[in-house]
Amino acid sequence: MGEEGGGRSCGTTRELQKLKQQAMEYYRENDVPRRLEELLNSTFYLQPADVYGHLANCFSKLAKPPTICKVVGKNVLDGLGLPTLQVEIFCTIQNFPKNICSVVISTHFDVHENALPELAEAEELERSDAVSTAVRWVNETITEELQGLAPSNQAEVDQVLRTFFESKVQEDKERKELEKSLEDSTVPTPSPLTPPLPPPPPAKKKGQKQGRKDTLTEKPIIPPEPVEPILCGSMAIGAVSLAVAKTSAVLGSNPLYLNIALLKHHQEQPAKLTIPLLMVSLVSCGKSSPGKLNLMKEVIGIPHPGLTAKQGVDMLLEIQKHINQAIEMSPPPKPETRKSQNGGKRGQSKGKYEVMMGTYKNAAEMVDLYVELINKFPSIIALIDPFRKEDSEQWDSTYNALGSKCYIIAGTASKSISKLLEDGNVGILRCSGLIVKHTNQTTMSDLVEMTNLIDSKKHIAVFGSAEGESSDDSLVDLAVGLGVRFIKLGGLSRGERVTKYNRLFTIEEELVQNGTLGFNEEHTFFYLNEEAEKAAMAGELPEPPEPIFATEVVEESAKT
Structure with a gap:
């Protein structure tokens, strides 16, 4: 016991002497x-x-740069009172741990109205499991993996997170394969059954012409693609990556948008930064609205590029006031009869889009409807998700017909950022641009790579917020730093949304004061369509209209 204590004392003395020697040399x-x-x-x-104070500042410059010492994950509530993930970053600064910042990430779960109780309960359990798994990942492995790393090295942090996530994906794959093998070994092999005889063809009615049925048969409906799997807990990756980026900005006394811009431009500060054009929801349509219009999910207002963000919001607030007055003055909808609810021609709605309550059109008819809509209302400069992503032929037709007049944007119809980066191609569908969201395992490096890919394809990027959003306003900084064309924040109501609009105003004021505010160009659609570009060069196309509105089509109206 004494020898052990004496050995420890000698070791401590040698360590102190070594530290003193290093201090003298320094x-x-x-x-x-x-x-x-x-x-x-x-x-x-x-x-x-x-x-x-001056001495402290002098020695602080000689001190070791801050490093991450702890990452903490917590289960908090989002703007709808549903669970989501908060991440806090602690750094060692002059030998003391210090809480630097925290972020809250939006979940990928959509908000379903009038969902069946059993489906709502199942999604509630799935959401709870996703958040609790993410909290466990952050508080256990991720905090250990990031200890000692400098928050200023975003690329290294994101690579550590990516490697960790890949290991979790592999673990999940092996677990599923094991479960499947165990299930196959326990389930007895059924004896082969004789297939039933096909039913006889229907009797031909008297006077019916041969081949008439074939002429009326519609093309088979392409079944929906399987939903991309989302690994439970993946939001931990995106949240930690954002928290580290914000930590680096705080420690460097920089706004987050500037750090993101430096990351995008290889640590070279751009001379000008632009404020993304707003996409503001003005009217909610679809089955949640009092009317009968099911073609669109919402009508979105887009201010003119020459206006400031504050001027644009003031204009849209005035428009929204008149819209609300018009809706209040309109007569209430008539109650639907039993026939229209349960009978009638609902059996013929399969594979069609419900444009009005009880009125359905197939995908080919929808192309004509959009062309007529844009020709009649030239101020509509964007269509978001006009079709299901499975109706690729109609995406092509709409793009060819309208690509010189408005943006055709893929939102939910697009693949996830991870899949798009894996394929290295954004042209899965014929479109003008994509909606980009920071969710799940998307890191800051992924966002930079994704926007660079979109830029290289001459597409436009729309930075959007998830439905289950929080009051964290970091996504506004991300949109400005990444230099996207549009930002889609929803309506001008609810605290978590208004917080983001206010953040946008603040950034705009800072850029004006610094003399670094750039200006958005006018909307031109010619470069998005080769044929339209050639026509424009020949002077055969008129000037594009002054932009005002966009429409987001309700994808769920397509019955599959």
Whole structure:
């Protein structure tokens, strides 16, 4: 016991001597006495407290740069009172741990209205499991993996997170394969059954012409693609990556949007930064609205590029006031009869889009409807998700017909960012641009790579918020730093949305004061369509209309 204690004491003494020796070498190499003498000579007229402050600043410059010492995950509530993930970053600064910042990430779960109780309960359990798994990942492995890393090295942090996530994906794959093998070994093999005879063809009615049925048969409906799997807990990756980026900005006394811009431009500060054009929801349509219009999910207002963000919001608020007055003055909808609810021609709705309550059109008819809509209302400059992603032929037709007049944007019809980056191609559908969201395992490096890919394809990027959003306004900084064309924040109501609009106003004011505010160009659609571009060069197309509105089509209206 004594020998052990004596050995420990000797070891401690040697460690102290080594530290003293290192301190003397540092003292001598950095010429600390001379620096102190210069500092004291230059501040002889200051009070002792001021001298000590200057000394502290001097030594802080010689201190080791801040490093991550702890990452903490917590289960908090989003703007709808549903669980989501909060991440806090602690850094070691001058030998002391310090809480630097926190972020809250939006979940990928959509908000379903009038969902069946059993489906709502199942999604509630799935959401709870996703958040609790993410909290566990952050508080256990991720905090260990990031200890000692500098938050300023975003690429290294994101690579650590990516490697961790890939290992979790592999674990999940192996678990599912094991479960499947166990299930196959326990389920007895059924004996082969004789297939039933096909039913006889229907009797031909008297007077019916041969081949008439074939002419009326519609093309088979392409079944919906399987939903992309989302690994439970993946939001931990995106949240931690954002928290580290924000930590680096705080430690460097920079706004987050500037750090993101530096990341996008390879640490070279751009001369100008632009404010994304707003996409503001003005009217909610579909089955949640009092009317009968099911073609569109919402009508979105887009201010003119020449206006500031504040001017644009003021204009849209005035438009929204008149819209609300018109809706209040309109007569209430008539109650639907039993026939229209349960009978009638609902059996013929399969594979069609419900444009009005009880009125259905197939995908080919929808192309004509959109062309007529844009020709009649040239101020509509964007269509978001006009079709299911399975109706690729109609995406092509709509793009060819309207690509020179408005943006055709893929939102839910697009693949996830991870899949798009894996394919290296954004042209899965014929469209003008994509809606980008920061959710799940998307890191800051992924966002930079994704927007660079969109830019290289001459597409436009729309930065959007998830439905289950929080009051965290970081996504506004991300949109500005990434230099996207539009930002889609929803309506001008609810605290979590208004917080983001206010953040956009603040950033705009800062850029004006710094002289670094750039201006958005007018809307031109020619470069999005080769044929339209050639026609424009020949002077055969008129000037594009002044933009006002966009429409987001309700994808769920397509019955599959």
